[in-house]
Amino acid sequence: MKETGPIWALGMMSGTSLDGVDAAMILTDGISIFEFGPHDYRPYSDGERAVLHAALGKWQGEGGVAEAAAVVEAAHVDLASRFSGADAIGFHGQTLAHDPARGRTHQAGNGALVSRALRKPVVWDFRSADVAMGGQGAPLVPFFHHACARFASLDAPLAMLNLGGVGNITYVDPRQSDPCADGAVLAFDTGPANAPVNDLMQARRGLAQDDGGALALIGAVDQGIIQAFLRHSYFARMPPKSLDRNEFSQSLNALNDLSDADAVATATAIAAARVAAGMQHFPALPAQMLVAGGGRHNAAMMAMLGDNLSIPVHPIENIALNGDMLEAQAFGYLALRVMRGLPTSGPSTTGAPAYISGGLIDRPD
Secondary structure (H helix, E strand, O other): OOOOOOEEEEEEEEOOOOOEEEEEEEEEOOOOEEEEEEEEEEEOOHHHHHHHHHHOOOOOOOOOHHHHHHHHHHHHHHHHOOOOOOOEEEEEEEEEEEEHHHOEEEEEOOHHHHHHHHOOOEEEOOOHHHHHOOOOOOOOOHHHHHHHHHHOOOOOOEEEEEEOOEEEEEEEOOOOOOOOOOOOEEEEEEEEOHHHHHHHHHHHHOOOOOHHHHHHHHOOOOHHHHHHHOOOHHHHOOOOOOOOOOOOOOHHHHHHHOOHHHHHHHHHHHHHHHHHHHHHHOOOOOOOEEEEOHHHHOHHHHHHHHHHOOOOEEEHHHHOOOOOOHHHHHHHHHHHHHHOOOOOEOOOOOOOOOOEOOOEEEOOO
16 A cells, blocks of 8 residues: 555444444545545344344443444445455444543444455554543544545635434634644534434334434424433533433433424434534634534424524535545545544544544454
């Protein structure tokens, strides 16, 4: 592999919504983005999703974790085998548990096994070094968000919001050439996003998601539950800060007494309310918000964001990026940063005390 200049990397991501694996090619030198390449998606089967769901909240060595890791590895190898031309692979794995307050995070999947199966260098375990240094280990995509804004030739501060299982947001100032520069980025997890909506749909209707936000659009939002939820201690903490997928499971029990439509509408409104409240931490009002992740397909979620915010809200396709593949592309980009010794996180993104390059590199030989 070339030591300098751009190369093609394949990034792979399996998010906390547990829907499947995204994979996307990106041409990058770890600093700038030169081109985006092919992409693909592999959904988890119902059986695979059940194995992963049963392992949520568990740590290495606990029951069901080895089975979950095997599902993750097999799914990623299956999907990556459809691609050619990648010189390196970024493999995030599947987050099962995240507890930075106790200095630990757990992404299932062994990058060494993936490397041997694919005969390619694999960068993985992106979060552990950050957590070990006292960082939150998340979010990890802000430096990529900064590169995307510069790739799109934007010239004013903006917010980039990812609505996966958990929401995360990045304030980006693309006028700064280096994402480590003072004021270039600020990032944190906003709160639950699609995860509680998906869990409700699975439990109540046997469906993976509220397709298009159709059920939320006909439900009534319970404002009392929203106000009680917003009093959770997490929201009083200053960023950077991050969340485990299940951190709010007890708080969300208040939805149990609502009808299906009202529960889903209220869960959707909670996600939007937390994004709006989180913007108080930004150094300045951004010119716009660009939304990626599955949540941007939810018409109710997007309408609620628009109602809560005083700036334009657009899907990230508004600047010709692919909102479904953004996180997969991000881990291809981050893989190159790790391989070239460039920082992947730091004080403004995860709260780590210094800018560090996290991740393990495994090669098939």
